[in-house]
């Protein structure tokens with residue numbers, strides 16, 4: 001494997017495959033294609049980060065300080081910038097070099113919906129073997145299990161490239177057990193399980209991480225896509241080249257619209273170069289950049305391309321629409337001074353297996369759930385939701401919007417899939433609950449504004465614009481207060497802290513205002529190049545073409 005920032009390895013060269021982006025998808029595909037004997041070039045906008053302890057040492061990730069991060073601005077519908085920025089990986093490893101390292105699998109029902117969306121063969125049966133093959137699980141030992149860890153041996157792989165384990169040591173055992181005691185009280189009916197990957201379908205458990213404990217250094221090392229599939233000696237490839245610090249402008253097509261290469265450059269002042277692909281160009285620039293690269297290449301909606309002064313090659317109005325992330329926020333509660341030296345509750349480290357609860361409608365609303373779901377499943381409701389998305393450019397057409405919304409609604413209403421993720425954490429001086437609606441119906445968009453490759457994409461997340469997402473948000477924010485006010489926690493913490501303040505009898509409107517003013521994207525962006533039939537607003541088909 002060659003990793004370099006030397007432009008000449010690619011300029012006017014020819015490879016079997018050219019891949020845009022060395023993130024999770026780009027590295028995985030590059031590893032497999034080069035392993036099968038193909039010559040492969042991956043072009044990555046950011047640097048090689050393997051020297052940086054904030055990347056490789058999970059415990060130092062708090063020191064990243066913007067390293068390996070695009071930190072995009074976010075916009076509202078009027079084009080004003082929001083007061084939070086979007087974290088997104090910008091180095092080899094992409095998001096996996098800076099992410100929160102939580103590892104658990106989707107459910108069978110969730111994966112089978114890929115097929116329902118119009119993608120034959122994309123289902124649990126075909127995809128589960130890949131999840132098993134990717135993972136190298138290190139089961140928790142007796143001490144970790146005593147401190148809250150758990151796992152179901154049948155749900156994991158043991159010989160893959162991505163290391164998965166609980167932190168060594170687990171730490172703060174009192175808080176682990178306190179969260180396990182308190183969460184079923186605020187979400188009645190919630191089961192405390194032993195493994196987030198075997199939820200059926202809702203559960204609460206301590207989460208394992210994509211880390212491995214290196215006894216030589218005593219560190220818990222990040223197992224990013226790069227660590228597992230690029231830098232590891234047993235994954236080195238004879239015919240793989242990774243070009244760092246170069247940005248792809250656009251894909252180049254021949255007269256029959258077959259992709260023949262890409263144009264790229266090292267910086268705004270540097271001359272553009274071209275590299276040729278014999279077999280395929282693979283776009284793996286993530287949910288926030290793949291659509292902009294397509295648009296700069298002439299593939300997208302007429303209005304966007306005209307505004308940017310780009311000649312349209314393919315009319316594909318779904319490009320950049322349907323952008324989806326979970327609206328995250330959190331509640332902190334100051335630990336009482338009497339416990340500041342109690343390392344079962346807090347210490348000065350940030351490595352901790354958080355207790356993650358995946359809760360469904362029943363756990364959030366109990367017997368009242370049906371009053372919320374009848375609004376969700378009404379035909380008029382679906383129609384007006386779809387119209388609202390099309391009118392703001394968040395969906396390509398009404399039928400497509402209805403199809404996507406229905407897929408999510410069906411998972412929520414008929415398969416009891418989780419509507420919220422609620423995460424109990426401990427940091428130096430505070431206990432923290434992070435949470436978000438897990439299957440939001442709100443949608444936004446990402447587009448280019450001009451043809452210039454070094455311009456930032458215009459990302460309009462439109463978080464919490466759907467009334468159902470708002471209802472979930474209010475409900476879980478209320479539970480965060482109940483969590484820290486419960487008798488399980490009240491002896492440990494001062495009351496939960498809200499800014500803007502919410503009184504003990506806060507109204508739904510106050511909770512919603514608080515939620516909206518503190519919410520940010522939870523960094524799980526999807527949807528902007530949807531895999532779906534084209535007439536429904538899809539961008540790639542089930543062969544990823």
Ligand SMILES: Cc1cc2nc3c(=O)[nH]c(=O)nc-3n(C[C@H](O)[C@H](O)[C@H](O)COP(=O)(O)OP(=O)(O)OC[C@H]3O[C@@H](n4cnc5c(N)ncnc54)[C@H](O)[C@@H]3O)c2cc1C
Nearest residue numbers: 021023024025045090094095099100101102248286289523
């Ligand atoms: C802060 C944060 C926390 C997260 N926490 C978790 C978690 O705990 N658990 C979990 O499962 N997931 C988490 N995620 C999500 C996970 O990391 C992503 O889903 C995953 O990395 C997406 O993979 P990808 O290949 O689609 O995109 P990415 O990993 O983002 O890779 C895309 C790559 O393309 C490059 N690129 C973009 N444009 C260009 C261009 N024009 N030319 C060349 N290169 C380009 C980028 O620099 C990037 O390296 C988190 C993400 C973030 C950012």
